[in-house]
Amino acid sequence: MIKPSTNLTSPFFSDDLAVNFISRRVVFFFLQDIQILELILAILVFIAIHSLRHKKRYGLPVWPVLGMLPSLVFGLRSNMYEWISDVLCQQNGTFRFRGPWFSSLNCVVTADPRNIEHLLKTRFTYFPKGQYFRDTLRDLLGDGIFNADDETWQRQRKTASIEFHSAKFRKLTTESLNELVHSRLLPVLENAANDFISIDLQDILLRLTFDNVCMIAFGVDPGCLSLGLSQIPFARAFEDATQATVLRFVTPTCIWKAMRYLDLGTERKLRASIKGVDEFAQQVIRTRKKELSLQTEYINNEQRSDLLTVFMGLKDENEQPFSDKFLRDICVNFILAGRDTSSVALTWFFWLLDQHEQVAEKILAEIYKIIMEREHFNPETPLVFTPEEIKKMEYLQAALSEALRLYPSVPVDHKEIIEDDVFPDGTVLKKGTKVIYAIYTMGRMEAIWGKDCREFKPERWLKDGRFISESAYKFTAFNGGPRLCLGKDFAYYQMKFVAASIIYRYHVEVVKDHPVLPKLALTMYMKNGLKVNLRKRDHYKLHQTSN
Numbered sequence: 001m002i003k004p005s006t007n008l009t010s011p012f013f014s015d016d017l018a019v020n021f022i023s024r025r026v027v028f029f030f031l032q033d034i035q036i037l038e039l040i041l042a043i044l045v046f047i048a049i050h051s052l053r054h055k056k057r058y059g060l061p062v063w064p065v066l067g068m069l070p071s072l073v074f075g076l077r078s079n080m081y082e083w084i085s086d087v088l089c090q091q092n093g094t095f096r097f098r099g100p101w102f103s104s105l106n107c108v109v110t111a112d113p114r115n116i117e118h119l120l121k122t123r124f125t126y127f128p129k130g131q132y133f134r135d136t137l138r139d140l141l142g143d144g145i146f147n148a149d150d151e152t153w154q155r156q157r158k159t160a161s162i163e164f165h166s167a168k169f170r171k172l173t174t175e176s177l178n179e180l181v182h183s184r185l186l187p188v189l190e191n192a193a194n195d196f197i198s199i200d201l202q203d204i205l206l207r208l209t210f211d212n213v214c215m216i217a218f219g220v221d222p223g224c225l226s227l228g229l230s231q232i233p234f235a236r237a238f239e240d241a242t243q244a245t246v247l248r249f250v251t252p253t254c255i256w257k258a259m260r261y262l263d264l265g266t267e268r269k270l271r272a273s274i275k276g277v278d279e280f281a282q283q284v285i286r287t288r289k290k291e292l293s294l295q296t297e298y299i300n301n302e303q304r305s306d307l308l309t310v311f312m313g314l315k316d317e318n319e320q321p322f323s324d325k326f327l328r329d330i331c332v333n334f335i336l337a338g339r340d341t342s343s344v345a346l347t348w349f350f351w352l353l354d355q356h357e358q359v360a361e362k363i364l365a366e367i368y369k370i371i372m373e374r375e376h377f378n379p380e381t382p383l384v385f386t387p388e389e390i391k392k393m394e395y396l397q398a399a400l401s402e403a404l405r406l407y408p409s410v411p412v413d414h415k416e417i418i419e420d421d422v423f424p425d426g427t428v429l430k431k432g433t434k435v436i437y438a439i440y441t442m443g444r445m446e447a448i449w450g451k452d453c454r455e456f457k458p459e460r461w462l463k464d465g466r467f468i469s470e471s472a473y474k475f476t477a478f479n480g481g482p483r484l485c486l487g488k489d490f491a492y493y494q495m496k497f498v499a500a501s502i503i504y505r506y507h508v509e510v511v512k513d514h515p516v517l518p519k520l521a522l523t524m525y526m527k528n529g530l531k532v533n534l535r536k537r538d539h540y541k542l543h544q545t546s547n
């Protein structure tokens with residue numbers, strides 16, 4: 001039998017044959033499709049493997065979708081600041097972090113002093129705090145100095161700067177600190193030393209500076225530092241509010257905004273704690289207004305010099321008194337700025353002293369030398385350092401600066417660029433890029449501080465026994481340029497006064513095996529506090545010299 005031709009045009013081409021033929025062609029094409037799919041798949045796998053193997057940027061693997069997030073998470077599990085420092089030191093001071101596409105984590109991270117000077121001073125106006133920062137902190141900080149840019153910032157900065165440099169303000173700060181240290185801090189320490197009780201020094205110092213900064217901002221003393229170390233609702237609310245706000249920085253913006261809208265989880269806690277802060281502020285503002293109106297009517301005695309009173313006496317750009325909300329923002333921002341920066345710096349300082357006994361000895365020798373210069377010195381009477389004596393403590397100032405170099409209270413800070421630009425190291429910055437400057441890392445860069453950068457050496461700050469300050473773009477613990485910390489001079493005074501008052505009276509010994517780690521927050525707290533034992537000093541050397 002002659003097989004029919006398979007030619008489509010054949011007159012002998014039956015329907016069956018046609019169906020058979022078509023199905024075979026479909027299968028053929030399907031098989032061909034599979035091969036194409038396989039091929040596409042193979043190419044994708046190849047690209048993915050290729051990208052996994054080779055897509056490393058700045059020494060970090062860049063994962064599809066997730067970007068560098070897995071490395072960051074790894075960093076967060078150990079010590080985040082050390083992780084950033086390792087990457088930056090390997091990359092000569094700058095790298096570009098790529099977060100997942102759905103996050104707001106993309107940024108440039110730098111610890112290069114040339115870039116820091118560029119963003120803090122040379123191109124200051126190009127690098128505001130930015131919308132992202134403001135949105136994240138607005139509920140707690142409102143339009144206060146910390147969260148403001150442009151005219152809103154300038155106005156507060158100018159007024160507060162005049163105030164911070166006035167004699168009245170200096171009097172307020174020295175008197176309030178004297179009172180706090182001698183009537184509250186030292187009795188608490190004395191108690192612990194007498195009863196051989198270990199204390200959390202960080203907690204005690206945080207209470208001290210909180211009370212102190214509230215006296216400066218609001219002109220009231222909340223009384224956090226007292227013998228019972230009791231919980232103060234305003235302090236608790238402030239603490240909760242800052243902690244819940246920090247969580248916004250690691251949560252995608254759309255998620256925390258949705259949580260805020262639905263009043264859920266940490267956002268619910270944040271709303272409640274901000275309410276606590278606001279109630280306290282409103283109460284103080286109301287009372288002060290009443291007090292001031294009485295003062296102008298009946299009494300004309302010495303004016304208060306706290307920030308609240310000063311700003312109440314001023315007018316806004318429309319010649320109107322500032323609103324209560326704005327007054328609240330001003331005070332809350334100052335409390336945030338001055339609340340824990342000095343106390344955490346002191347905490348790291350005492351931890352470092354515990355490991356460097358010779359430094360503690362040199363500080364003590366300096367204190368002895370200064371008090372021996374007094375005309376009348378009696379070792380039996382309680383010793384209160386005068387501002388002039390504190391100023392003379394240059395070795396102590398060097399040791400505190402060295403502690404801040406290694407453990408800056410603000411370990412990383414943030415800006416957002418509003419125009420395309422290029423950093424002095426060649427890094428290209430597109431408008432809207434977030435820039436993180438890693439202050440903690442700067443203290444660990446050999447290029448800045450030399451081979452011994454990781455060692456605690458107060459001597460690097462001294463020349464012929466005199467304290468020599470460093471460029472703010474090399475030592476950025478207090479920021480630099482137009483936004484240099486307003487409280488810098490006061491902070492040094494406060495830290496020196498507290499440190500000298502403690503060191504003169506006690507050996508501060510860190511409890512053996514106490515775990516010391518930084519906590520991830522806006523300020524570099526110790527995660528587990530600092531458990532210490534206090535041992536009273538025997539001033540036999542001083543008695544010998546004074547006799």
Ligand code: HEM
Pocket residue numbers: 145146157213216334337338339341342345404408409410413414476477478479482483484485486487488490491
């Ligand atoms: C060791 C203690 C301190 C350190 C390390 C420190 C550090 C800093 C840093 C890094 C900034 C810049 C923050 C930023 O713009 O993001 C800053 C700003 C500021 N600090 Fe301090 N600070 C200390 C103590 C204080 C104290 C005690 C006060 C007030 C009583 C204070 C008041 C301020 C204010 C008002 C600003 C905002 C300045 C502005 O934006 O124009 N600081 N500080």
